[in-house]
Amino acid sequence: MFAATAALCLSACGASPDSNALAAQELPKDDAAAARFLSRATFGATLDEIERLRTIGYTAWFEEQRAASPTLIRPELEAQLLPDPEDVYANDVRRRELWWRAVLRGEDQLRQRVAWALSQILVVSTQDMEVFDVPLGVAEYQDILVRGAFGNFRDLLEQVTLSPIMGIYLDMLKNAKGNDALNLRPDENFAREVLQLFSIGLVRLAEDGAILLEDGQPIATYDQAVVEGFARVFTGWSYGTGAQFEDTPLDQFGRGVVPMKAFEAQHEPGQKLLLDGFVLPAGLGAEADMAAALDLIFEHGNVGPFLAKHLIQRLVTSNPTPAYIGRVAAVFSGNGNGQRGDLFATVRAVLMDPEARASAADQPAEFGKLREPLLRLASLWRAFDAEPASGEFTEVDTLDALAQGPLEAPSVFNYYDPDFAPSGELSVSGLAAPEFQITTHRGIAAATNRLFERVLEDHQGFPYPQRDDILLDLDPWLDLSSDPVALVAQLDVLLMSGNMSEEMREILELYCSAIPLDQAANLGVPNGLKRVVEAVNLIVTSPEAAVER
């Protein structure tokens, strides 16, 4: 249909509004293509969503997603907090329960998936005890990312900056102006990390992400003096409900939800040296300084390629070509509709780029990425409509087994470094593989064991259910179980986007065939269930399924 014309335009024209629109008008060419898109754009493909996407096409799907109400967790947590607002352990459990419910069941799947990606760039973490102590604030921070996922990056940057949770995490809260007599200087933590990790990075980038060189050396985007300049901007901010700068509200809402406000008396009044020699004049006041500083950051040429590469790595592939980065960065810069910082357009550009959409067979061997451990579990639960036995996603603690959890990164540097490669052929080839940083000998065994347990034991019909199980619903698959070829083929589409190799298929078909259908002797387990369980288990713990291509 549109395929031929679109393909021509995609390869020849680059990122123009017409080519993106044409591409988006396409329908997925088959179930596998739809599954592949959904595994990137959601917390996991489902058979229903595959069918839906094939019916309405990408454009309509994106519009539906844009229109869907954001699934927020803070209001719900607030209602649940009332009995025991200061029992932070219990309330953190509740926060995580709500998060899992939102990401698994929310209609706004794309928004949730993007918020998860943003949480790995604009990092806060309950690993910091002071953050952990304000679960309502952590929930609000999650909601900032969810609301902001389809908004403008400038707005998101501001909301994150003024969040008291970020204020606690990177020490902007109650950061006071300097005092020479007492040898006190403003805290530099937020200033440094907002530049290094949230927006610009350490070295100047071309629009396609290439590191610019001067005399053969990378060019630093800023130096210590600039960090100190920004540190001076980020002074005088404290709790929004406080009467005085030093006040700390007693309630979770004041400590975690209300944005920080400026106290002029504690704000550095002098001039501030910022990026690229720009000097903020003295006496503008805290709010004007803040706005100017954030504008300056937002307008920096690095932001487009910086965010583009991060988002591509989170959603599609670990080693995008410079051209891919450049096309996405151009959309961020406003080449699409003239507005810089449109995150929805940027994400759509990431997902609809020809480099993302070329089928695995047409990709170079190094295309793709190791799936994030948390997403391997989430996509398993979505694929099989997992339902908690207790009714709540109780005590879902993934940090130990999967090395990831909602807003639980070990530091502001997230779970892994964008440039990480494990030693061996990936490193030798110069390929980045960030997710391997948490997939060490220990990590791989822990994650595999967790997946084993979640499939082999935690499914409807397992003879020994536990109250806190999250049960996969494999009943719809029982009919297929008598036909191993069809069973494996359908699981391949749903769980592996059709990328299963012929050799793996042969092994799975052989293995399934070897499992008796009739399990009457096995405590009344429905016929065929064991076969389905075993097939799913082998697939989700296999090397081929661990990698997304």
Add this chain to the structure above:
Amino acid sequence: MGAHRNSAPTRRDLLRLGALAAVGTGFGTCCDLDRILAAAGSTPRKDYRALVCVFLAGGSDSHNLLVPRSKLEYGQYAANRSNLALPLESLLPIDPLHSDGIDYGLAPQLESSQTLFGEGKLAILRNVGALVEPVTKQSYLDKSVALPPQLFSHKDQQHYWHTALPDPGGKVGWAGRMSDHVFQGNPTPILTNVSLAGANLLQVGNQTSYYAMGAEGPQALSGFDGQNGFLRKLAFEALLGLESDSPFVRSYAQLQVEAAQIEGVLSAAFAASKPLATQFPDSPLGAQLRRVVQSIAIAPGLALERQVFFCQKGAFDNHSNLIEEYPNLLADLDACLFAFQRALEELGLEERVVLFTASDFGRSLSSNGKGSDHGWGGHQLVLGAPVAGGDLYGTMPVLDLDGPDDVGAGRLLPSTSIDQYGATLARWFGVAEPELPAVFPNLRSFARQDLGFLGV
């Protein structure tokens, strides 16, 4: 293949699966481990040596770890550290073998360290940090010397500590380069480097890498119990043995196989070893160091000759709450180091092990009101019976804002380099003199290439 299947798997099915499983590597023996185990006894290899790195992540504010007690120097410290300064009377006095004319004390939480210092087992290396070549305040300000890139950035300074090279893209660490020279003595090269703290660059060499284990010990794969478990394992292994055109798939499969093979051997060795009597603190670092001691105890049975262990303790980035938090961090570190040393002594292994600390950087001498910001030089601890302990090494910086060592806002430039620190450790570890430049390419920039805390 679409036929109904109501009977048990036939012998033919099992043979086919087994054949497919055998095509790949499967979970067979790794590196002739069976043969090694059969041959090895329980006596340590004659010259077994282990280095244990405890990385204090975030930048340890060691200005409050080792503090001058002499009147002039303490006064200077107190005035310049403002509200961060420790009270004089709270400091634990130490009496180093060699004096630089100034009296020193340790932070009040370091009681066990004070004991170990007194026993001659703990040394303190003062003011060590990332240097490409020697730096003075003037040459720093003039930019007339080569400097480590991105000073004061966590990621880059951790990278520098791990690699000892001014190349932010570098992928090889100095413990890895060290291991490249010594691993030949180990029948299982992968166990030359063991990480208790996950992925790291320090232990990546050109020919060696590391085995990552949790403090709880190696994890076996648990999904092969019960009915069908045997067949399931065959199928699982068959999938691991498949070829793939994707380097990601290949790397993942290889890691899974390697993890299982090593686990098989290590779990058996740990299970057979005698439990430790020494109690460790119930903290992440305590658990890591306990596992390190247990690992050292099983090294003879694996015929290992040289090992490097990597541990990490976090939360040192005390921009705020330094006054409240740093003492807690030190208290845990203190208790962990003490337990570690006593545990080695319990097993009679103390002559074979040296523990050393490292950190992204020290912190600013000056206060930001609630804490300190990223600095440069910092003090590190070296612990072990082989250490010429009870002494202070390196040079104390002048604790004066805008003084001769302050390159700006209280960041004091180091007087000793990571290269010199590492080379001193490497020599003890068994790296021969001619091999040191390959391990520390910048060592030649520094006059003194052995700091003396491990004997000559």
